[in-house]
Amino acid sequence: MKQCKVIVVIHRFGDYILGGFVNYGQVIDHSGNQVIYMVNARGHQDIKDYEGQAARVHELADIEDYAVLETLMKNTVEEYGPVDLLIAMSEYDLINAAKLRTQFGIQGTSQEKVALYRDKIVMKKRLQADGLRIPKFLDYTDPEAAIAFAEEVGYPIILKPKLGAASQGVKQANDRTELEEALASIEQANETDNYQCEEFITGPIFHIDGLVQRGELQFIAISQYVNGCLAFSQGIPNGSFIVTDRLPLKNRLTRFTEAVLHSLELHDGCFHLEVIDRHGAEAVFLEIGARMGGAETPFLTLELYGVNLCEEWIKIELGTFEKLHFAQTGIHGGLLQFPEPPCVPAEVVHVTSLKGLIPEIFHEQIPVPGEIMDGKGSYYHISGRYMFRGESEAKVEAAIHKAIDLFRIEAKPLEPSHI
Template sequence: MSDRAATGRHILVLNRFDRSVGCDYTAYIDHGTDRVAYLCSAAGADGVDAAAAETVAVVDDLADRPAVAELARGIVDRHGPLDQVVALFERDLEVAADLRELLGVPGPRPDDVARVRDKVTMKQLVAAAGLRVPRFVDADDPGQVRRFAAEVGFPVVLKPRDGSGSQGICLVNSPASLEETLADPLPNHVCEEYVSGPMYQVDGVIQDGRVRVLRAFRLLNTCLDYALGDSFGSVAADDPELERRLTGYSEVALTALGVRSSVFHLEVFAVDPTGPGEYDGLVFLEVAARAGGAELPHIWRDVYGLDLLEVATRLTLGESPDLTPPDPAGEAGGYLLIPEPPVRPCRVLSTRSLLAEVPEMYAEVLPEVGAILNGTGGAKETGGRYRFRAGSGRRIEEAIGRVLAEYRLDWEPVEDRPVARVAGRAQSVARP
């Protein structure tokens, strides 16, 4: 047995991030001291340093739990028992919990992860802690959904109980639309009332039950709007008092869910206050025990100097990362996503770079000319991704408006016969 094997930890990392995410496990974990095995998707295999790894195993689908379990057992058989299992992507948290239970590894178990993955369990626990949540009902019974919609009024929202990134969400605006939606079974879904008001993404770090780092970003449109084909923007909130309130609010919500040390991504509505309490006017939507997605990991590294993926890794390994809270009155960050054209698949004919024209924009990712967009890329494969930094969120919002006004992507549907050139433009972000 090598000295490394005798003194270091044996760590299994589940990874689906490619290099574009900027997740650098060799910077997060000392591969010279610890033995690090990777179990990856095909894209994730490109995002790890195979030369530094003990081994890299690739699976077609990291959500295929039997296949993942078989590969993990093989790693244990060949290289010995595991000390830790690390997963940073939301859906992989459940797989990691299953592996810990299967292989006798310390860390969160399936019941622990369910509290931050199952939206019914999550809202029940948060409501029991005294925080306001949208009214909701299990959607397995169509009759129950009809009665609920009649009680709260339209629109209502139907979503998977364990969904993420607005995948599978339906906004139902009328009884007729509801009947059409209920024509097919909706297993493992929840029906919620629609909440109107400014919505915030809140990223932070809780350690030993205390929120150490937090920054709130006000949404210009919602993830649901983006899923329905509109642009999506997010800018840092210019409101230190709101962030102070959200710090305590996040501690209450995460404590209710049993989360003591983790990176988190909270989504909350700020509606008109209804009473004298500290958290009146805040309506909990959901929270995840992982870093925010889309451009947020980049914004946190570039603008706030903190790699939340590194923090998440170190907290999973039981370490105490260095944390410097960002100054709410300091530099602000923000981003914009423009969806793929409405007809897909389509071929990109031309794009227009705006990087030199908008001073507040510091990064721009456009699809390559000739690329085929097929509607499966989510927040990564888009019609355009933009990152901003400035002295205030207000300036970033103005810069986003300039990008939307000047954005251009020309495309053509992919068909068997030639078609005419079609121009695609961004839709305007609607201010809450």
Template sequence: MNIIIINRWQDDFADYQGVVDHKLNDVVYITNNSGSKYLDSVVVPYEHYVVDKLEDINKLMEIVAKIVREKGKVDRLLALSEFDIRNAGVLRSKFNIPGMNEQTAKNFTDKISMKEALKNSSIRYPKYTKDPNDIITGKLKFPIVQKPREGAASEGVHIIDDLASFRKLLDRNPAGYDYEEFVSGNIYHVDGIKHDTELQFMKISRYINTCYEYEKFKTPLGSLLIKNPLLYEKIYKMTLKVLSTLGMETGVFHLEFILHDNEPVFLEVGARQGGGEIVPMLKQIYGVDLVLALLKSQMLEDISMLTGQENGNYGGFLLFPEPVRTPVKVKNKTIFGGKLKTLVYEITPSIGQVLDGNGGYYFNAGRFLFVGPSEGVKEDLDYVLKNYEVAYE
């Protein structure tokens, strides 16, 4: 087959070489400068195009058109990052490549399209508008949540309490936003695999703090696995309906909802694995690798065997953000070592390392994964949350 891989990750987060036989197939990588670093470790045959910005759909069109002229067709196009799913859908539709098409990709990346697709369903979601005048005229009441129509990790999100604040923000961000009513309650994430007409793997976790607070106020972000049969049944039905309505046949998902008055309110969903330590947590507990599942699903391979095994363990993770003011050099940090029974790993910056403010969820001030009995996980997670410190200069 002729296979294109769009990659922006510099590490081996995705095992392209393990799934795609580079000797049997003609493999072409399209990367940005960061994604090119991954190819330093690739020793099998491949072709490579580098672009300044993977968001540049015109440049991608030009490259794929050239590949089609040379090879006759493209059989598979792989794009695992949230930021490449939409463009991958456009390219598949334009060049008749099997897999998620343009409209379905838009349903999973554009927050307005997402809710419009659910409009005639029984799914409850926040009232919303894409028209700023609906805010000014009072059709949508404060507080409201302003989100970029596309994006992840709460980047560019604002919670706005009054009209004066909204007008100020509108001057800076004139277009391209989804405006939603603010819904109170704990936020949860749902991660798993859809195969045909069922969810063959699905797990629910409750956020500790929020992605918004991590991005905006530099508050630690965490998550705890929840095993509640009644909630599971309710969320299973909602999640399956959302994914089916938006057009996912088989694939990996990361969905978020708010539990408001004990009822789920759908927030958004991605057609990919969740961020933070979600992937390693579920791999540790259930033996299911969501990145591998996504890669195989985009190769249109059978993933029905990826169902996981229950071993009674719970899990959780913590992410510590970089400080408000950067760049900074790490002077000192707390080390927990083997003191905590459920702490699987602590990935922290080294002494002398410079944090530049662009670390996101991965190159931050600390990542901690916990696996074990329910109470043990909660106690150890709370202990790290209260006691982990980093000193900077």
């Protein structure tokens, strides 16, 4: 039996947000295995403390260049033998990692299976076939078909990239005029093949984050959005609070999660699922990612539960995962992000700190005067990032709304040349 494994890690994290969040040196036995890293500049900086333990470190100018990844993998196999495991934590590396696994016969998520977690059309067709409730949808091909679909299901209508994340590129059309304008922008951008049309479902939206091993849930946290990701992309604060006190809802959404994971064959790893609760009685699938949630989600999970989603995910893939021990009750928390000012590019003049005003806030990250907001901050380099801990679910929700009411940022517009 082969004892020493050849393990390839594709790693792009390493900025001031996610730097140090996952420590491969502690999770992977580098002395007993051949560990090869493929990193970008930020990722290289992130593994500096233990890169000397690695068999090889390759820094790539473009970590998404598949031809380069393929060549490095061929060289790795020639030098070290067949690769036993390929680890890729980022949403943006999942497809390339799956292609490499398929091409080089590596265990784990294959090119065919990764579509279940990345392509929104593929995932919904599978769930629909298995009888789970999904929004009515159309694989977009031309404006006429999209308009006919909208007239059938009714407005508003959602236009969504098939492979998108964090609501990037998502458009909501409230009537035919808005739909025609949105479709024209898609056609003009030559994005026809990348879009789908989707029925608008009314109801609160939840994100469900967890770990699954051999088909069994090992960790789950169900959170209700305040405003949501689409609102954030439109300049509105986005937050969420963990469902802890509404046990019937928590149990119902847990069962739905288990059914989704089973249908999509996501038996091992980390997941981020989004669901609408229609009329307080029916869970409707929105989308899923086979990775940890973004924004403050992994940091809040670590703070409240002591669970590092990235590192536990790696342990599941390595076969070294051990049952987690954390408090099942009495944990109430949430998160909140304020988007960049609408006048970007802009220089921050003043931001009001909320940490002393709202007792539930235990973490605050705000920009300092003189800092430049360039419109590319995603969920991280933004006007404000907060984590909450409270005595109940309701108190955390109230604290989030209070923070939204009290938050203020002043910024002055800059010419693009000043960035």
